[in-house]
Amino acid sequence: MAEEKKPGKSKRVIIVIIAIVVLLIAGAGGTWWFILRPVTAPSPAQIAKEKLQNTKFINLGSFVTNLQSSNGSTHYIQVQIQLKTYNSVVETTVKSFMPEIRNGILMLLSAQNADKVSEPAVRDQLLQEIKRQANNTLETDGGVVKSPPTEKNPPIAAVYFSSFVVQ
Structure with a gap:
């Protein structure tokens, strides 16, 4: 057994x-x-399609401030600014830091010379400075972090004037 x-x-x-x-x-x-x-890595067409789906424009509203003048007269600038982002979370962050972002933009605008601000090259440079200032505020959490992290895709991809008036 x-x-x-x-x-x-x-x-x-x-x-x-x-x-x-x-x-x-x-x-x-x-x-x-x-x-x-x-x-497989996504194709450029797939990346473009994803960016298009995630594109968000954030309206910062209207800005009015005085300009620097060489002849002593008073000049004003009124602009409306839109921020472009590909990250939907950025809109919430922009709203959190809106006072700091608006203050930085007003400082940039008020430092402009009334005679030169209407030139296209100066406007383009101003847009780049606004973009840099907004990204710096967002990347450093309003200046809490001493040095901004280096990032290929900044929170704000582009800045646009939707209105631009100089008087």
């Missing part, structure tokens, strides 16, 4: 070993499939 039980036990051991080997192979295949298999 002892001889009859041994072949049954060895068959069970073989079946258990085969089951463990099959599970290990299936686990290795699953790991490769979900973690290690090469993933």
Whole structure:
């Protein structure tokens, strides 16, 4: 009788070993499939489509301030500014730091010379300065962090004037 039980036990051991080997192979295949298999990089068209879907314009409203004048007369500038971002979370952050962003923009606008601010090159430079100032405020949490992190994709992608009047 002892001889009859041994072949049954060895068959069970073989079946258990085969089951463990099959599970290990299936686990290795699953790991490769979900973690290690090469993933194709998105095409430029896919990136552009994703950016288009995530594009958000943030209205900062109207700004009115006086300008520097070389002849002593009083000149004013009135602009409406839009910020462009590809990250939907940035809008909430901009609203949190709106007073600081608006203050920085007003300081930039009031430092402009009334005779030169109407030139296209000066306007383009002003847009770049506004973008830099807004990104600096957002990236440093309003100046809490001493040096801004270097980032390829800043929170604000572009700045636009939706209205520009000099008097």
